[in-house]
Amino acid sequence: xxxxxxxxxxVSKTMLKGLTLKELKDFFTAAEExxxxxxxxxxxxxxxxxxxxxxxxxxxxxxxxxxNLYCELNTLSLVTSQQSQRTGTKKYIFKTHDDxxxxxxxxxxxxxxxxCISTQVGCPLDCQFCATGLMGYKRNLSSAExxxxxxxxxxxxxxxxxxxxxxxxxxxxxxxxxxxxxTLQIFAEEKxxxxxxxxxxxxxxxxxxxxxxxxxxxxxxxxxxSLHSMFEETRNKIMPINKKYSLAENLEAVxxxxxxxxxxxxxxxxxxxxxxxxxxxxxxxxxxxxxxPCKINVIPFNSISHMSPTGYAHELQPSQKFRVxxxxxxxxxxxxxxxxxxxxxxxxxxxCGQLAYKLDHNEAE
Ligand code: SAH
Numbered sequence: 290x291x292x293x294x295x296x297x298x299x300v301s302k303t304m305l306k307g308l309t310l311k312e313l314k315d316f317f318t319a320a321e322e323x324x325x326x327x328x329x330x331x332x333x334x335x336x337x338x339x340x341x342x343x344x345x346x347x348x349x350x351x352x353x354x355x356x357n358l359y360c361e362l363n364t365l366s367l368v369t370s371q372q373s374q375r376t377g378t379k380k381y382i383f384k385t386h387d388d389x390x391x392x393x394x395x396x397x398x399x400x401x402x403x404x405c406i407s408t409q410v411g412c413p414l415d416c417q418f419c420a421t422g423l424m425g426y427k428r429n430l431s432s433a434e435x436x437x438x439x440x441x442x443x444x445x446x447x448x449x450x451x452x453x454x455x456x457x458x459x460x461x462x463x464x465x466x467x468x469x470x471x472t473l474q475i476f477a478e479e480k481x482x483x484x485x486x487x488x489x490x491x492x493x494x495x496x497x498x499x500x501x502x503x504x505x506x507x508x509x510x511x512x513x514x515s516l517h518s519m520f521e522e523t524r525n526k527i528m529p530i531n532k533k534y535s536l537a538e539n540l541e542a543v544x545x546x547x548x549x550x551x552x553x554x555x556x557x558x559x560x561x562x563x564x565x566x567x568x569x570x571x572x573x574x575x576x577x578x579x580x581x582p583c584k585i586n587v588i589p590f591n592s593i594s595h596m597s598p599t600g601y602a603h604e605l606q607p608s609q610k611f612r613v614x615x616x617x618x619x620x621x622x623x624x625x626x627x628x629x630x631x632x633x634x635x636x637x638x639x640x641c642g643q644l645a646y647k648l649d650h651n652e653a654e
């Protein structure tokens with residue numbers, strides 16, 4: 290349950306970040322220290338965003354020394370960050386202790402500032418329209434590495450500036466369920482309440498049984514399903530995971546999710562020319578929206594040409610602007626709530642589906 294990480298000196302240290310409050314308290318109890326040290330360290334990590342044990346002034350000296358010897362606090366180091374001149378979107382590239390790149394993106398908006406975080410390095414799903422899928426899959430991120438994206442960006446960008454978090458970066462959060470859940474449990478604690486769970490969205494390509502599990506977890510985060518088509522055959526083609534967990538199963542799961550959590554489901558819909566923007570697609574989408582509390586997030590398809598895709602992925606084209614407008618207009622005429630996620634950050638390859646950074650040799654050193 291508690292992660293042991295190997296450092297360069299190959300001493301196995303216990304990672305204290307990414308533990309739930311209960312796990313952290315259990316850790317101190319097991320170490321024959323006072324249980325409330327768990328509360329204090331939790332507060333230091335997530336409240337004060339401390340980057341070292343030495344900053345934890347309420348922890349006695351002898352214990353800080355012990356923590357320095359046997360425990361670890363940090364997982365990621367910043368490689369580079371890049372800000373779009375046009376939109377203010379800021380992309381951060383971090384490096385894990387085993388030299389893998391992790392990306393997080395800040396998306397400022399007049400009403401909110403959203404942080405988009407990654408849950409895996411690469412992605413095993415192979416969605417044909419997504420650059421992350423094309424780079425392949427390396428590994429799951431630990432709960433510490435997931436939450437460290439939030440902590441490191443907060444420290445750089447401003448501690449109280451992030452109002453929303455979306456699990457929409459690299460990877461499929463529900464295929465790294467245990468670690469994703471732990472980070473949500475951390476955000477659910479009173480001490481981290483600056484980010485309320487209602488302002489956190491977990492986005493999934495559709496892992497039906499895990500959607501049900503998340504619904505039963507009692508954590509009422511918002512859920513987004515990357516829908517992209519109402520037809521099984523089309524979804525099989527553009528999202529191969531649909532062959533394992535069908536659209537029908539996923540729709541049943543999200544219906545359950547909406548009911549259990551009393552939240553609206555967000556359906557994400559990347560507009561692909563002649564693939565999911567036909568009248569049949571529109572009508573099927575309208576029927577769905579009338580049967581479930583939801584909103585639609587229409588996303589213009591961001592180019593993935595920087596990945597030189599081949600085969601089917603190479604053929605995908607964005608829907609024409611007039612078609613996107615028509616689609617949105619008709620949905621709205623049917624009283625469906627629609628947001629159009631205008632592309633942000635494509636000038637720095639930070640837009641949806643464009644995250645596929647690889648560290649080159651120099652940066653990894
Ligand atoms: N695996 C999760 C989260 C990562 S993708 C999921 O599938 O939901 C986050 C969102 O970006 C998804 O809705 C995804 O479908 C969308 N996306 C992927 N590639 C895109 C592209 N090239 N253009 C626009 N959106 C894209």
